Amino acid sequence: MDLPKITDSEREVMKLLWEKSPQTANEIIAVLSAKMQWSEQTIKTFLNRLHNKKAIRFEKDSRSYLYYPLVTEDSYYCAENKSFLYRVYDGAVGMLFSRFLEDEMLTDEEIEDLSKLLEKKRKSLEKKD
Amino acid sequence: MDLPKITDSEREVMKLLWEKSPQTANEIIAVLSAKMQWSEQTIKTFLNRLHNKKAIRFEKDSRSYLYYPLVTEDSYYCAENKSFLYRVYDGAVGMLFSRFLEDEMLTDEEIEDLSKLLEKKRKSLEKKD
DNA sequence: AACTAAGGTTTACAATTGTAAACAATAATA
């Protein structure tokens, strides 16, 4: 049941489908050929590969095909996060966070939001004591 | 001047050198063949590729070669973070953080540490007002 | 029923990556 490996390019297709599903090949091709400068054929390849690895499925509705994600956004991001965390940081979440913070890639607002998130998280943990 | 692309395997070599440098081929091979189950030849390949892409350099000390990192740990992690953030989250730091938090991959202690980090960050920003 | 168009499937091909064998250079040693 482990998630199929999704490449950078394929992820762009998944993002579209997570945003809205189902979508026809046409819609997907329209968006991605503009956004990513991919040829129609290239996008078809990604759809096909995603289908082969069971990350998406499609239904045939007469002449148009409707695509649905099979891998959920949540499970994907969770896996991707874990993979990054372990590959790059050997699992040290603290290091990851502090590096992101140090590199000053956050606006005041983002820091505010994060504080709130953390506060909430801390409270939800306290309850369990 | 952009950083050379460092692959997953190559990163293991870099990690060693960031931890301590210089190190001889021997030391590196000893550690990584044990830790990663790589053959000696495989590790030599990575050293060579890293050298080719100017991520490391070496000095010849009679019969032993001393390896040094050329890419700094900081610049590497900064680039890697940015790359991940943009590839996966389209640059939305907030999303990245909240997902990491939601996925409950943090211990109480880590959450404590993070709060402190954030607090510090916030203060350093306030000063600039 | 033959034709056409929409969209899926097969094949292709180069670059990158993991993995490693074979080869080469050279400093220490016999």
Next chain:
DNA sequence: TATTATTGTTTACAATTGTAAACCTTAGTT
């Protein structure tokens, strides 16, 4: 000086990935 051990360099090869052309299937249309 010939030998050997250490360590770097070249070559190899399959899998993955980005990129796309060529081909095939089938549902509408004439």
